[in-house]
Amino acid sequence: xxxxxxxxxxxxxxAVLVGCxxxxxxxxxxxxxxxxxxxISNGVNIMFLIAGGRVGGxxxxxxxxxxxxxxxxxxxxxxxxxxxxxxxxxxxxSLAYRAWQLNGHDEVQDDLEDRRIARLAQTDExxxxxxxxxxxxxxxxxxxxxxxxxxxxxxHGRARRGLDAGTEGPR
Amino acid sequence: xxxxxxxxxxxPLIGAGLALALARFPRVQRIVTVAALTFVLxxxxxxxxxxxxxxxxxxxxxxxxxxxxxxVADRLSALLLLVSVSxxxxxxxxxxxxxxxxGDEGAPVAIYHPTYLVLSAGVSNAFLTGDLFxxxxxxxMLLVSSFVLITLGGSRERVRAGTVYVVVxxxxxxxxxxxxxxxxxxxxxxxxxxxxxxxxxxxxxxxLVLQLMLLVAFGIKAAxxxxxxxxxxxxxxxxxxxxxxxxxxxxKVGVYAIIRTQTLLFPDGRVDDxxxxxxxxxxxxxxxxxxxxxxxxxLLSFTLVSHIGYMVWGVGMSSVAGLSAAIFYxxxxxxxxTALFLVAGLIERRGGTTSxxxxxxLARVAPLLAVLxxxxxxxxxxxxxxxxxLGKVGLIEAGAARGSALDWALIAGSLxxxxxxxxxxxxxxxxxxxxxxxxxxxxxxxxxxxxxxxxALVIMSLAYTVVAGPLFQYTDRAARDLRAQTPYILxxxxxxxxxxxxxxxxxxxxxxxxxxxxxxxxxxxxxLP
Numbered sequence: 001x002x003x004x005x006x007x008x009x010x011x012x013x014x015a016v017l018v019g020c021x022x023x024x025x026x027x028x029x030x031x032x033x034x035x036x037x038x039x040i041s042n043g044v045n046i047m048f049l050i051a052g053g054r055v056g057g058x059x060x061x062x063x064x065x066x067x068x069x070x071x072x073x074x075x076x077x078x079x080x081x082x083x084x085x086x087x088x089x090x091x092x093x094s095l096a097y098r099a100w101q102l103n104g105h106d107e108v109q110d111d112l113e114d115r116r117i118a119r120l121a122q123t124d125e126x127x128x129x130x131x132x133x134x135x136x137x138x139x140x141x142x143x144x145x146x147x148x149x150x151x152x153x154x155x156h157g158r159a160r161r162g163l164d165a166g167t168e169g170p171r
Numbered sequence: 172x173x174x175x176x177x178x179x180x181x182x183p184l185i186g187a188g189l190a191l192a193l194a195r196f197p198r199v200q201r202i203v204t205v206a207a208l209t210f211v212l213x214x215x216x217x218x219x220x221x222x223x224x225x226x227x228x229x230x231x232x233x234x235x236x237x238x239x240x241x242x243v244a245d246r247l248s249a250l251l252l253l254v255s256v257s258x259x260x261x262x263x264x265x266x267x268x269x270x271x272x273x274g275d276e277g278a279p280v281a282i283y284h285p286t287y288l289v290l291s292a293g294v295s296n297a298f299l300t301g302d303l304f305x306x307x308x309x310x311x312m313l314l315v316s317s318f319v320l321i322t323l324g325g326s327r328e329r330v331r332a333g334t335v336y337v338v339v340x341x342x343x344x345x346x347x348x349x350x351x352x353x354x355x356x357x358x359x360x361x362x363x364x365x366x367x368x369x370x371x372x373x374x375x376x377x378x379l380v381l382q383l384m385l386l387v388a389f390g391i392k393a394a395x396x397x398x399x400x401x402x403x404x405x406x407x408x409x410x411x412x413x414x415x416x417x418x419x420x421x422x423k424v425g426v427y428a429i430i431r432t433q434t435l436l437f438p439d440g441r442v443d444d445x446x447x448x449x450x451x452x453x454x455x456x457x458x459x460x461x462x463x464x465x466x467x468x469x470l471l472s473f474t475l476v477s478h479i480g481y482m483v484w485g486v487g488m489s490s491v492a493g494l495s496a497a498i499f500y501x502x503x504x505x506x507x508x509t510a511l512f513l514v515a516g517l518i519e520r521r522g523g524t525t526s527x528x529x530x531x532x533l534a535r536v537a538p539l540l541a542v543l544x545x546x547x548x549x550x551x552x553x554x555x556x557x558x559x560x561l562g563k564v565g566l567i568e569a570g571a572a573r574g575s576a577l578d579w580a581l582i583a584g585s586l587x588x589x590x591x592x593x594x595x596x597x598x599x600x601x602x603x604x605x606x607x608x609x610x611x612x613x614x615x616x617x618x619x620x621x622x623x624x625x626x627a628l629v630i631m632s633l634a635y636t637v638v639a640g641p642l643f644q645y646t647d648r649a650a651r652d653l654r655a656q657t658p659y660i661l662x663x664x665x666x667x668x669x670x671x672x673x674x675x676x677x678x679x680x681x682x683x684x685x686x687x688x689x690x691x692x693x694x695x696x697x698x699l700p
Contacts, residue, residue: 051356
């Protein structure tokens with residue numbers, strides 16, 4: 001059985017890579033985000049190697065004792081992860097290029113619709129048409145509707161909104 | 172019959188290769204795609220019937236389970252596979268009709284079909300795998316194809332939304348990968364069945380770290396509060412069929428991964444209270460977001476996030492009844508949410524916009540569309556006797572049976588969420604369908620071939636009410652198996668040690684050595700505190 005206590009140098013390397021990666025990930029420019037993602041994923045890949053334990057002899061080929069062999073499984077997994085990250089990085093780079101083509105920069109923008117709704121909330125308004133009436137006042141409604149029982153109050157704009165309020169005239 | 176297991180992954184992948192090679196012949200390409208998914212649908216039905224007698228496992232390449240990769244189908248994965256494949260096929264037919272109606276302008280269909288098949292293969296792989304690292308590979312397959320689909324066409328808005336989606340997804344994958352590395356370092360295996368056997372032996376503190384890391388990774392994918400903000404930002408900009416299939420499947424794959432890892436690896440339920448609080452906040456916060464929206468697609472994205480809360484609640488209850496209701500709710504929600512997003516696509520097509528401020532009069536000009544919106548919308552809100560109501564009743568019953576203060580808080584929260592869902596979808600109904608449009612709508616008609624698949628999904632969601640009894644029995648048995656763990660473990664490792672495949676050299680070597688050495692690649696579990 002090979003030694004599985006982690007090497008301090010590798011642990012420090014993981015910490016530095018992930019730490020710098022997180023810092024870059026928080027930037028707005030997509031290019032920096034990509035660099036950050038590459039650093040973090042490389043850090044995680046090295047963490048996988050740590051999980052495999054101390055370096056031993058070549059596995060599987062039969063030149064070393066079973067107990068002296070490196071663990072081949074994490075290496076296989078890291079290889080898979082590296083390939084996947086490579087593809088993703090290429091895709092992200094093309095996205096950044098496309099964003100630069102379209103906007104002249106590659107900064108990730110805010111969600112416009114989100115902004116719009118936040119602005120409504122700030123000014124304490126309701127969006128158009130989310131209320132059921134057409135935006136007219138009660139007095140205007142009353143004037144337009146034919147409430148035969150209270151002609152006087154209609155003139156003064158204090159009409160009770162009758163049952164036939166729904167059958168208003170043309171707006 | 173274990174040879175059936177790899178087919179839902181293999182057939183779409185081979186189909187994707189063929190579809191890419193045949194990109195010059197759009198008609199042949201379509202036939203390939205539809206044929207591949209129809210075949211997978213047949214396999215999924217067969218699996219659903221077969222696993223009713225107990226789970227099935229296949230060792231890939233004949234390598235015995237802890238060394239090789241195992242594919243496992245139990246009731247949970249077979250049920251979700253069937254629902255996901257049927258929904259995928261429905262959305263594919265819808266997008267074919269859309270392509271026909273638009274004359275293939277604007278959308279590079281040559282890429283669409285292969286990518287769509289890879290997405291389907293990735294989802295199937297995630298549902299069927301019995302190996303944590305292979306689950307990561309399944310996630311990557313579906314994520315990479317979803318990246319392509321969400322940025323299809325590369326317009327300004329899609330690139331913006333796609334960037335957010337891609338970066339957040341990659342981040343969750345990296346967290347998942349780190350969790351796998353830590354799991355391997357602590358336990359020495361990534362086979363789920365073997366992990367389940369050994370997880371109890373390691374330090375409880377380490378266990379908790381692993382559990383939380385996996386939950387964060389899957390929580391981002393499932394869009395659970397506070398990890399949900401990316402979803403309403405990115406989903407609405409994609410083409411309607413793409414949004415529909417994402418909404419139906421991708422978040423549910425995250426929920427499936429949560430269910431699988433919580434029941435199999437961490438059955439002692441130490442984070443149940445956390446899960447339940449998260450579920451409560453997810454439900455309420457997201458539905459309040461939905462109420463504020465002015466755009467049908469965004470409104471639906473928020474209801475999607477909100478209703479993920481119900482499923483997480485079911486998982487957090489850690490009881491057979493809760494888990495069973497959660498599985499039922501996943502099945503219901505995949506169908507209903509996909510149908511609603513397809514309807515949103517039809518609304519956009521008929522009304523020329525998805526903004527509620529500009530839509531109107533749709534009930535008069537497109538009555539069938541109105542029915543197609545109304546039925547799943549009411550189903551989502553939980554109007555009896557539809558499946559949304561049944562799922563919610565199941566969850567509330569399970570919660571009431573536990574009866575702690577937190578349970579009652581969740582019951583209250585779920586009822587409020589249900590009411591607010593009703594309010595949000597009815598508001599959209601009033602503005603888009605009942606009120607007069609502020610400006611006359613464009614003079615178009617909806618192709619019947621696009622209504623067909625949408626109607627099929629709506630009917631499928633209604634059919635859950637008809638088969639609710641047998642379906643609940645099935646999910647009950649699935650939940651009981653999940654809680655018991657042994658059916659799953661014994662299927663993958665029949666003697667508790669190795670799978671049914673052969674790896675002769677290892678076995679011989681093992682026999683030469685003493686018996687005390689286990690055939691696992693490495694044992695580090697005992698060496699850690």
